[in-house]
Amino acid sequence: EVQLVESGGRVAQPGGSLRLSCAASGFMFRSYEMNWVRQAPGKGLEWLSWISSPGDDMTYADSVRGRFAISRDNSKESLFLQMNALRPDDSAVYYCVRRSGATPDHWGQGTLVIVSS
Amino acid sequence: QSALTQEASLSGTVGQKVTLSCIGDSTNIGSYDVGWYQQISHGAPKAVMLGTSLPSGIPDRFSGSKSGTTASLTISGLQPEDEAVYFCSAWDYSLRAQLFGGGTKLTVL
Numbered sequence: 001e002v003q004l005v006e007s008g009g010r011v012a013q014p015g016g017s018l019r020l021s022c023a024a025s026g027f028m029f030r031s032y033e034m035n036w037v038r039q040a041p042g043k044g045l046e047w048l049s050w051i052s053s054p055g056d057d058m059t060y061a062d063s064v065r066g067r068f069a070i071s072r073d074n075s076k077e078s079l080f081l082q083m084n085a086l087r088p089d090d091s092a093v094y095y096c097v098r099r100s101g102a103t104p105d106h107w108g109q110g111t112l113v114i115v116s117s
Numbered sequence: 118q119s120a121l122t123q124e125a126s127l128s129g130t131v132g133q134k135v136t137l138s139c140i141g142d143s144t145n146i147g148s149y150d151v152g153w154y155q156q157i158s159h160g161a162p163k164a165v166m167l168g169t170s171l172p173s174g175i176p177d178r179f180s181g182s183k184s185g186t187t188a189s190l191t192i193s194g195l196q197p198e199d200e201a202v203y204f205c206s207a208w209d210y211s212l213r214a215q216l217f218g219g220g221t222k223l224t225v226l
Contacts, residue, residue: 035215037215037217044120044204044217044218044219044220045154045162045204045206045217045220046217047206047214047215047216047217050213050214050215059213059214061214095161095162100167101150101167101168102149102150102207102208103149103150103151103152103167103168103206103207103208104152104154104164104206104215105152105164105167105172106164107154107161107162107163107164108161109161110161
């Protein structure tokens with residue numbers, strides 16, 4: 001069974017940093033591209049970042065480019081999101097999402113980030 | 118990044134057929150499979166259609182189609198448990214971004 005378990009969400013100060021992690025199991029992690037997607041309270045889904053299966057190519061949404069960095073460790077079957085220069089509008093549930101072909105297929109349960117002083 | 122366009126809300130009665138749409142353009146829906154995701158009460162989204170393929174465990178009353186730059190999700194024989202928000206998504210090769218629609222709130226009357 002495919003499992004994606006996010007962690008690292010907490011309350012952070014504006015201007016601060018957080019690192020989110022996603023532990024993958026139940027599939028060959030190194031063979032799949034991965035995404036981070038977030039959802040602010042009462043809002044829709046916002047894609048943030050994509051990373052290739054070997055981890056040598058990535059892309060970002062305009063809203064986070066230059067502040068967030070996606071990475072992965074295939075040996076540890078883990079995906080990461082380094083979040084810097086946090087703003088209150090970064091408050092959201094952050095999802096780790098597997099991509100199959102060109103389509104997201106499996107989602108984690110999410111981890112909550114609150115940016116507030 | 119631009120979003121895909123979905124109806125804000127739709128409703129139907131139990132047993133009815135309902136079709137949700139997702140409008141994009143040639144750089145996204147026109148070029149790639151579209152994913153559809155069901156979100157119930159702000160839980161994690163769950164894939165209910167990937168292109169025209171039904172993920173494991175999803176009932177066959179769900180079906181997907183695409184014509185040009187518009188994708189559709191049809192639920193035949195609506196059930197109370199289908200009440201949810203449904204999002205569509207497609208990769209955009211020009212933007213190098215995964216686009217999402219704003220979501221359709223489906224109410225089962």
